Amino acid sequence: MSPRVVLVGPPGSGKTTVGQLLAERLGLAFRDTDVDVAATAGKTVSDIFTQDGEPAFRAMEEQAVATALAEHDGVLALGGGAVLAERTRKLLADHVVAFLNVGLAEGVRRTGLSTARPLLTGVNPRATFKALLDARLPLYREVATLEVDTDHREPQVVVADVLAGLPAR
Ligand SMILES: Nc1ncnc2c1ncn2[C@@H]1O[C@H](COP(=O)(O)OP(=O)(O)OP(=O)(O)O)[C@@H](O)[C@H]1O
Numbered sequence: 001m002s003p004r005v006v007l008v009g010p011p012g013s014g015k016t017t018v019g020q021l022l023a024e025r026l027g028l029a030f031r032d033t034d035v036d037v038a039a040t041a042g043k044t045v046s047d048i049f050t051q052d053g054e055p056a057f058r059a060m061e062e063q064a065v066a067t068a069l070a071e072h073d074g075v076l077a078l079g080g081g082a083v084l085a086e087r088t089r090k091l092l093a094d095h096v097v098a099f100l101n102v103g104l105a106e107g108v109r110r111t112g113l114s115t116a117r118p119l120l121t122g123v124n125p126r127a128t129f130k131a132l133l134d135a136r137l138p139l140y141r142e143v144a145t146l147e148v149d150t151d152h153r154e155p156q157v158v159v160a161d162v163l164a165g166l167p168a169r
């Protein structure tokens with residue numbers, strides 16, 4: 001069993017939003033590894049970061065991703081930093097992976113609407129977001145079989161692009 005498509009990308013790229021719409025269009029279940037980690041830990045992702053630290057979160061995330069890749073046959077959204085784990089990147093080599101890209105300005109604007117992103121709550125979210133994009137863009141591209149721009153594009157338009165890029169089944 002394998003997810004029909006795995007979504008990766010920076011915070012605010014729309015993995016959750018687009019993933020839910022995409023799953024509806026495909027008539028498949030949607031799963032999000034951030035939700036899985038929070039359920040396993042019994043607390044929010046923000047609380048895991050604050051109380052247990054980022055390394056603890058990353059270890060839980062790596063396990064949650066491996067489990068979901070093995071179990072889920074619908075649409076799977078990974079956490080924004082999941083590709084940092086080498087094991088995860090290796091596992092993704094066997095899957096259909098869509099990279100939802102978002103530019104710096106739009107990413108900062110979208111994530112600024114929420115306080116639920118522990119990595120982006122510091123004094124300079126723009127600088128943090130830029131550093132995150134610089135470090136991760138090569139990793140998203142390494143695992144992706146398809147890249148879709150989301151800047152100034154409605155979620156439904158992004159969904160249509162992902163659908164058009166999926167291999168026939
Ligand atoms: N294509 C889009 N156009 C405009 N707004 C969008 C688009 N995609 C997502 N958004 C908005 O951006 C915000 C973040 O989206 P979402 O939570 O889906 O991102 P995410 O990639 O799942 O982030 P995270 O990695 O933090 O889980 C939400 O308010 C959502 O409505």
Ligand SMILES: O=C(O)C1=C[C@@H](O)[C@@H](O)[C@H](O)C1
Nearest residue numbers: 011034045079080081117118
């Ligand atoms: O980009 C990141 O590193 C993160 C993104 C979110 O999906 C969560 O997994 C968490 O807030 C960390």
Ligand SMILES: [Mg+2]
Nearest residue numbers: 015016034077
């Ligand atoms: Mg999300």
